[in-house]
Amino acid sequence: MDGAAGHSSDDGPRTAAGAWAVDENAPLVTRTRSEREGPVLDHTPAAVMDRKALRINPAKTCQPVGAMYAALGLHRCLPHSHGSQGCCSYHRSHLTRHFKEPVMAATSSFTEGASVFGGSANLLQAIDTIFTTYSPDIIAVHTTCLSETIGDDIPTIVSKAREDGLVPEGKHVFHASTPSYAGSHVTGFAAMVAAMVNNFAQAPSTKVPRSRRRESTPQITVVPGFVEPADMREIRRLTRLMGLEPTILPDTSGVMDAPQTGTHDFYPSGGVTLEELRNLGRSVATVALGRWASRAAAVAAENRCQVPREILDLPIGLGATDRLVGVLRRRAHQEPPADLLDERGRLIDLMGDAAQHFHGKKVAVFGDPDHVIAMTEFLSDLSMHPTHVITGTPGAAFEKRVTQILAERVPGAKVKASADLFLLHQWLKNEPVDLIVGNTYGKFIARAEDTPFVRFGWPVLDRFGHTYFPTVGYMGAIRLAEKILDALLERRDRDAPDEEFELVL
Amino acid sequence: MTAPHESSPATTADDPVALSPTGVAGETPGPPGELGGSDPGLPLPADLPAPEALVEKMLQAYPSKVARRRRQHLKANDPESPPPIQANSRTVPGIITQRGCCYAGCKGVVLGPVPDIVHLVHGPVGCSYYSWLTRRNQNRPAEGIANYGAYCFTTDLTEEEIIFGGEKKLAAAIREAYELFHPRAIAVFSTCPVGLIGDDVHAVARAMRKELDVNVFGFSCEGYKGVSQSAGHHIANNGLFTHVVGTEEPEGPYTGHPFRINVLGEYNIGGDAFVIDDLLERCGIELVATFSGNTNYGELAQAHTADLNVVMCHRSINYMAEMMEEKYGIPWLKINFLGAEATAKSLRRIAHFFGDADLIARVEAVIAQETAMIAAEREEIRSRCEGKLVMLYVGGSRAHHYQQLFADIGMPAVSAGYEFAHRDDYEGREVIGSIRVDADTRNIEELTVEPDPVRHQPRRTSQELAALHAKGLTTHDYDGMMRDMASGALIIDDISHHELQTLIEAYSPALVCSGIKDKYVVEKMGVPCKQLHNYDYGGPYAGFSGALTFYREIDRMLDLQVYRYVRPPWVDEPLDVPG
Incomplete structure (x- = not known):
C-alpha cells in the first residue's frame, strides 16, 4: 500500500449505490488480514511534514x-x-x-x-x-x-x-x-500528589529523640509515580526489605487491584491514610521516583515539613533500581539483605544468559517521561539500541536526559518530547526497528509495520494482569526482560524457515 | 465499482429465496401485531419487592432537595398508560452518573463512525484522545474510500491559545490535515474552553472551505451544552443535515431501484451493521446510507435520494429523520434489528411499507430461513434462561432494544432505564408536545426546515400513509419503552451508582446490562454485567445470526462459575487451634 495520498486523491465519482453494490465474491465472513484493503494507519506517509498546529495520535492525555x-x-x-x-x-x-x-x-x-x-x-x-x-x-x-x-x-x-x-x-x-x-496526565498526577502534601502534611511538633529513632524502624516517604498498584506494592516490599517503614504516596494497591469478595466496597481497604499524610514530617526523607510525576510532592514535603528530598528515576531496570537501593541503604544505614541481592543476581544472570538475543536490537520506546527514561536506560543496559524515543508530555529535560543516557551507545538516537505517535510511526517507516515498547496505542503501529511489540506503561487497554505484576525493582526488570525476549523469540520462530525452526533457543 | 440501480435484485429468477413456498404471500400482512403495536413483555414474578418501597429506599440516601428531584425520575411502569417520567434534565452535581457530555454525543456517537471524514477536535488533548478508538464502530470501507478510524486529530490547545485565542491554530491544523490526507471532508468539533474563549469555529470552517475547496464544517458541541450526550446528537444531526446530506446527486434517477432505504441510528458496534446490510441485501432492499456505521461521506451526501428512512436509535437520530421528511418528503419508520422477533417484525414493516408482493415474499422467505437456522439453539438456551431477571440501564434506545433479545429467550426486564433519553423514548412520541422545554434544551438549536423547492418529493401520499397506519404500520412514530415492559417494572432515568447498587441488592438479578463504568461494580457484587455500549468486545448481536450470538453469550454469562469460588472451601470447617 502506498501512503497518504492512496485513498484520498480524486479517483472518480463515488456514488451511494456504487459503494453498496453487491459483490458476489465477497461473502459476509470475517476476513483475514491479507484480504483487507490495507493495514491500519495506511494513510501515514513516510515523508515527515513539519506540523505546527495539528496533533495526530497523541502520546499523552490531559x-x-x-x-x-x-x-x-x-x-x-x-x-x-x-x-x-x-x-x-x-x-x-x-x-x-x-x-x-x-x-x-x-x-x-x-x-x-x-x-x-x-x-x-x-x-x-x-x-x-x-x-x-x-x-x-x-x-x-x-x-x-x-x-x-x-x-x-x-x-x-x-x-x-x-x-x-x-x-x-x-x-x-x-x-x-x-x-x-x-502539561499532561503525568503532570496532573504530580499536581494532585503535591496537593495532598500541601493540604495535610504537618511538620512534626516535637523532635523524636535520637535514641528512640534508633529503636523503631525509621519511616520514609516514597512517591512512586504514575505506576501500577503492583508497582506500589513492590516498592513497599523493597523499602521494608531495606529496613525502612514506607509511606507510599499515593498508594493505589488494594484499591485499583481490589480482590473479588462478592461485595462492592465503595472505599476499598487500600490507599494512603490521612494519618500517614499528616505524619509525612516524621520521614527521614522523601524519595520521589520519577521527576515528572513525583518531584512536586517531594518538594512540597521539604517545604512544609523540612524532610529532605531525593529525586530518582523510576526504579525500572537494573541501574535505576540500584540507585533506589543505594539511597535506601544510605537512609536506613543498613546493607541490603541477602534476599534482595539474590534478586539482583538473578536479573543479571538472565541478562547474561539471553545476551545474544538482546544485543544490538533496535528499539522504539514511547510513553510517559519517567517510564521512558527508565526503560531507555534498561534497554541500553541490555545492549539493545533505543533508536527512537519519544514522550507526548512536554519538557525539554526529557530530551536532555535521554540523549545523555544514549550518548555513548546510541549517539544518533532520535529523541523528542511533545511528540506524537504519528511522528514516531513516520520515523519507523524510514528506519525500521526490531521492537516497539509502549502502551496499547502502539499496537496499531506494530501491526502496520509488522514489528514485535511489548506493552509497557499506561494505558494497557487490551491485556490483563498488568496491574498485578510489577515492572519496578529487580523482579520487575526480570519480568520486562522476559516480555522482551518473548516478543523477539516469538518473531524469530514465526519467521524462521523450517530448517531453522528450532526446539532450543 | 458497480453502477447504481444496475438491476433490481427483487426478482432474480435463479434466486432460491424467490422460489421458496412462501413466495406467494402477496398482500397477507400476517397476524395482527406483527407490523406494529406494543407487547407489554414477559410478566414479572409475583414475589418481587414493591417498586414504591424501593423508590423510597433509594431516595433515603440523598439530601432532601436531591431526593425530591430524583423521585421524578423513578417510576413504576404501567404499559397501558405509561406514567410521566422526568428525563433529559440536569444530573444533580455530585451524583455518580453514567452520563457523558455533548461533545461525546456529537463527535463520539454520531459523526465519529464516518471513516473518510477527518474529525478534528478543537481543544485540549483529552477530548480527542478519549474518543479515539474507544467506540467499536467498525468499518469495512469499499475500495477507494479512506478510513481515518485509527487516527486521532486535535489542535491540542495550550495555555497560550486559551489566553490569546485558538482560531489561528485551528486554521493551520485544518491546512495541515488537508495537506497530509486530502480527505473528502473535515469536521471540526468544539470542546468546552473553545466556547468560552470565543473561537468562531464556523467562521474558520467557512474560510478554510473556500481556501482549500473541500467541505469543512464545524460543530458547536462544547461539553457543557445540554445535560448529557443527547444535546450532542441533536447538534450532530443539524450539522450533518446542513453540511452533508443532499450535497451530492447520484448519476441516474432517485428511484432507480424500487426499494431504497437509509438506516438511521445504527453505528455498527461490533459489526451489527454488517449483519443488517447483509439481511437487507438478501431481501432485495437497497441501502443508500447508514447513519453512521459502516458508511462513508459520499453515501451520506446522497442519503436524500432514499425512499424510506428506518430508525434504529430513535434518541440519537430522530431529528435527522424528521428533517429529511420535511425537506425531501422521505417518511420514516421505527424499526429494531435487535432480537429475532424484533428483526422479523422490522423487515416486515419495511416490506409492507413498500407493499410489493415480491418483496414481501422475499422478506418472509428470508425470515423463515433465518428463523429456522437459529430456532433449535434458541429453544435450548431459552430452556436454561427462561424466567431469569435482567436489568438494563444504558443509552437512549438500547435499554429498550435489548429487552427484545432477552424476550426471545424468556428473560423479563425487572427494571430498565436510559442514560440520556427523553420522555418520548420512555412514553412514546405522543408526549412530545407536552414536554416542558427547559433552558438547557432551549440552548440547542432547532433548525427550521422548509421543503426543498426542487427535491422535495413526497414518497407516499397522506392517503397512502393513512392506509399503512390502518395496517398497524405507522410512520413517523415510536411507542417508547414503557409500553413494551411489564406492569410494575421499575423505570429509572439517569440511574446513579447508589440506585444501581440498591436495586441489585433488592432484585438479585441474573444479569445487569450497563456500560464500562458500572461493569466491575456490578461484577464485584457477584452479578455478571453485560456491557451494551461495547458488547464486551464481542458481537455482532443484530439480526438473526447476531441474536444467536447474543443468546449464547447470555447463556455463557448465566453459567459463569467464578462467583462460586469467592467463598473459600474451608470457611465452614472448624479450625483446631492447638493449645
Missing part, C-alpha cells in the same frame, strides 16, 4: 485523569471532577479499561449556565450530595479546562461550603489545579 488516579490512592477519598460530565465519564472509563476495576468519582455536571455564571453553585451542591450520599472522608477536587478557563476559585468555594455546614466534622475537601491545556 491532566485531570492523572489527578483522578492519584486521588484514588488516598484512603476513603472520592475524586471529584470540577467540570462537564464528559470529563469525569471519560476519565472513569479510561481508568476502568486499564485497571478492570470500579473507578468511583463524581462530577460538578456543568451546564451552559454554570459555564457562564461560574461553577460555584455546582461545586457546593456536589459537596453536599457527595458527603450525604457517598460518605467519603475526603473529597479531592481537580479542575478541568472548563473551570480553569472560567476562573473558578476553588479554595473560596470550599470555604463557603464549610461556612454553610456542607462539610461534616472531621471531613475534608481539597483541590489540585489541573487545567487540561497544560
Whole structure:
C-alpha cells in the first residue's frame, strides 16, 4: 500500500449505490488480514511534514485523569471532577479499561449556565450530595479546562461550603489545579500528589529523640509515580526489605487491584491514610521516583515539613533500581539483605544468559517521561539500541536526559518530547526497528509495520494482569526482560524457515 | 465499482429465496401485531419487592432537595398508560452518573463512525484522545474510500491559545490535515474552553472551505451544552443535515431501484451493521446510507435520494429523520434489528411499507430461513434462561432494544432505564408536545426546515400513509419503552451508582446490562454485567445470526462459575487451634 495520498486523491465519482453494490465474491465472513484493503494507519506517509498546529495520535492525555488516579490512592477519598460530565465519564472509563476495576468519582455536571455564571453553585451542591450520599472522608477536587478557563476559585468555594455546614466534622475537601491545556496526565498526577502534601502534611511538633529513632524502624516517604498498584506494592516490599517503614504516596494497591469478595466496597481497604499524610514530617526523607510525576510532592514535603528530598528515576531496570537501593541503604544505614541481592543476581544472570538475543536490537520506546527514561536506560543496559524515543508530555529535560543516557551507545538516537505517535510511526517507516515498547496505542503501529511489540506503561487497554505484576525493582526488570525476549523469540520462530525452526533457543 | 440501480435484485429468477413456498404471500400482512403495536413483555414474578418501597429506599440516601428531584425520575411502569417520567434534565452535581457530555454525543456517537471524514477536535488533548478508538464502530470501507478510524486529530490547545485565542491554530491544523490526507471532508468539533474563549469555529470552517475547496464544517458541541450526550446528537444531526446530506446527486434517477432505504441510528458496534446490510441485501432492499456505521461521506451526501428512512436509535437520530421528511418528503419508520422477533417484525414493516408482493415474499422467505437456522439453539438456551431477571440501564434506545433479545429467550426486564433519553423514548412520541422545554434544551438549536423547492418529493401520499397506519404500520412514530415492559417494572432515568447498587441488592438479578463504568461494580457484587455500549468486545448481536450470538453469550454469562469460588472451601470447617 502506498501512503497518504492512496485513498484520498480524486479517483472518480463515488456514488451511494456504487459503494453498496453487491459483490458476489465477497461473502459476509470475517476476513483475514491479507484480504483487507490495507493495514491500519495506511494513510501515514513516510515523508515527515513539519506540523505546527495539528496533533495526530497523541502520546499523552490531559491532566485531570492523572489527578483522578492519584486521588484514588488516598484512603476513603472520592475524586471529584470540577467540570462537564464528559470529563469525569471519560476519565472513569479510561481508568476502568486499564485497571478492570470500579473507578468511583463524581462530577460538578456543568451546564451552559454554570459555564457562564461560574461553577460555584455546582461545586457546593456536589459537596453536599457527595458527603450525604457517598460518605467519603475526603473529597479531592481537580479542575478541568472548563473551570480553569472560567476562573473558578476553588479554595473560596470550599470555604463557603464549610461556612454553610456542607462539610461534616472531621471531613475534608481539597483541590489540585489541573487545567487540561497544560502539561499532561503525568503532570496532573504530580499536581494532585503535591496537593495532598500541601493540604495535610504537618511538620512534626516535637523532635523524636535520637535514641528512640534508633529503636523503631525509621519511616520514609516514597512517591512512586504514575505506576501500577503492583508497582506500589513492590516498592513497599523493597523499602521494608531495606529496613525502612514506607509511606507510599499515593498508594493505589488494594484499591485499583481490589480482590473479588462478592461485595462492592465503595472505599476499598487500600490507599494512603490521612494519618500517614499528616505524619509525612516524621520521614527521614522523601524519595520521589520519577521527576515528572513525583518531584512536586517531594518538594512540597521539604517545604512544609523540612524532610529532605531525593529525586530518582523510576526504579525500572537494573541501574535505576540500584540507585533506589543505594539511597535506601544510605537512609536506613543498613546493607541490603541477602534476599534482595539474590534478586539482583538473578536479573543479571538472565541478562547474561539471553545476551545474544538482546544485543544490538533496535528499539522504539514511547510513553510517559519517567517510564521512558527508565526503560531507555534498561534497554541500553541490555545492549539493545533505543533508536527512537519519544514522550507526548512536554519538557525539554526529557530530551536532555535521554540523549545523555544514549550518548555513548546510541549517539544518533532520535529523541523528542511533545511528540506524537504519528511522528514516531513516520520515523519507523524510514528506519525500521526490531521492537516497539509502549502502551496499547502502539499496537496499531506494530501491526502496520509488522514489528514485535511489548506493552509497557499506561494505558494497557487490551491485556490483563498488568496491574498485578510489577515492572519496578529487580523482579520487575526480570519480568520486562522476559516480555522482551518473548516478543523477539516469538518473531524469530514465526519467521524462521523450517530448517531453522528450532526446539532450543 | 458497480453502477447504481444496475438491476433490481427483487426478482432474480435463479434466486432460491424467490422460489421458496412462501413466495406467494402477496398482500397477507400476517397476524395482527406483527407490523406494529406494543407487547407489554414477559410478566414479572409475583414475589418481587414493591417498586414504591424501593423508590423510597433509594431516595433515603440523598439530601432532601436531591431526593425530591430524583423521585421524578423513578417510576413504576404501567404499559397501558405509561406514567410521566422526568428525563433529559440536569444530573444533580455530585451524583455518580453514567452520563457523558455533548461533545461525546456529537463527535463520539454520531459523526465519529464516518471513516473518510477527518474529525478534528478543537481543544485540549483529552477530548480527542478519549474518543479515539474507544467506540467499536467498525468499518469495512469499499475500495477507494479512506478510513481515518485509527487516527486521532486535535489542535491540542495550550495555555497560550486559551489566553490569546485558538482560531489561528485551528486554521493551520485544518491546512495541515488537508495537506497530509486530502480527505473528502473535515469536521471540526468544539470542546468546552473553545466556547468560552470565543473561537468562531464556523467562521474558520467557512474560510478554510473556500481556501482549500473541500467541505469543512464545524460543530458547536462544547461539553457543557445540554445535560448529557443527547444535546450532542441533536447538534450532530443539524450539522450533518446542513453540511452533508443532499450535497451530492447520484448519476441516474432517485428511484432507480424500487426499494431504497437509509438506516438511521445504527453505528455498527461490533459489526451489527454488517449483519443488517447483509439481511437487507438478501431481501432485495437497497441501502443508500447508514447513519453512521459502516458508511462513508459520499453515501451520506446522497442519503436524500432514499425512499424510506428506518430508525434504529430513535434518541440519537430522530431529528435527522424528521428533517429529511420535511425537506425531501422521505417518511420514516421505527424499526429494531435487535432480537429475532424484533428483526422479523422490522423487515416486515419495511416490506409492507413498500407493499410489493415480491418483496414481501422475499422478506418472509428470508425470515423463515433465518428463523429456522437459529430456532433449535434458541429453544435450548431459552430452556436454561427462561424466567431469569435482567436489568438494563444504558443509552437512549438500547435499554429498550435489548429487552427484545432477552424476550426471545424468556428473560423479563425487572427494571430498565436510559442514560440520556427523553420522555418520548420512555412514553412514546405522543408526549412530545407536552414536554416542558427547559433552558438547557432551549440552548440547542432547532433548525427550521422548509421543503426543498426542487427535491422535495413526497414518497407516499397522506392517503397512502393513512392506509399503512390502518395496517398497524405507522410512520413517523415510536411507542417508547414503557409500553413494551411489564406492569410494575421499575423505570429509572439517569440511574446513579447508589440506585444501581440498591436495586441489585433488592432484585438479585441474573444479569445487569450497563456500560464500562458500572461493569466491575456490578461484577464485584457477584452479578455478571453485560456491557451494551461495547458488547464486551464481542458481537455482532443484530439480526438473526447476531441474536444467536447474543443468546449464547447470555447463556455463557448465566453459567459463569467464578462467583462460586469467592467463598473459600474451608470457611465452614472448624479450625483446631492447638493449645
